[in-house]
Amino acid sequence: MKKSDGAKILEMVFDLIIGFTKILPSCEEIEKMKTMEFYILMYVGMKSNKKMSELADVFSIAKSNVTVLIDGMEKRGYLKRIRSKEDRRVVKVELTPKGEKLFNLTVKNFVTLIENAMKKIPPKDLEVISDGFFRMTKIFLDANNAK
Numbered sequence: 001m002k003k004s005d006g007a008k009i010l011e012m013v014f015d016l017i018i019g020f021t022k023i024l025p026s027c028e029e030i031e032k033m034k035t036m037e038f039y040i041l042m043y044v045g046m047k048s049n050k051k052m053s054e055l056a057d058v059f060s061i062a063k064s065n066v067t068v069l070i071d072g073m074e075k076r077g078y079l080k081r082i083r084s085k086e087d088r089r090v091v092k093v094e095l096t097p098k099g100e101k102l103f104n105l106t107v108k109n110f111v112t113l114i115e116n117a118m119k120k121i122p123p124k125d126l127e128v129i130s131d132g133f134f135r136m137t138k139i140f141l142d143a144n145n146a147k
Helices: 005-023 035-047 052-058 063-075 097-118 123-146
Strands: 079-083 091-095
Touching: 035 052, 035 063, 035 079, 035 091, 035 097, 052 063, 052 091, 063 079, 091 097
Parallel strands: none
Antiparallel strands: 079 091
16 A cells, blocks of 8 residues: 555654654653653743643643643652642643753753754755745644634
8 A cells, every 4th residue: 555645754753753762862861751741841841831721732631641740740850830829720830940951951962963963964955844844833733723
């Protein structure tokens, strides 16, 4: 059976994720994390303080599952909960200094990896790749925001 373009792109994205996982320097703390915990750490690090309900929406998981994940990450010192002073029902999550250190190490390693790979790609090809990633990301973000 011939693969569709969509299936080919999915396979390439998946191969890229596996490649990043294998190339990034080993970090015992990250290796012990569940995949969703890692995603939450990175999301909160990139997007700043987030409400628990927003994390559930972003990752399409039940709020009760977010609670369990945050409980574990809080217990290990990566995240902390902050109650809103205006509305005590609102709980936001932010990185602790330990979580921020792990986030910054991951970003540093990832940026180094990407920059080294970019050196091997001609500038014109980089423009096409960058434009393609930008367009695909915009399409997916717009589709998710329309829900």
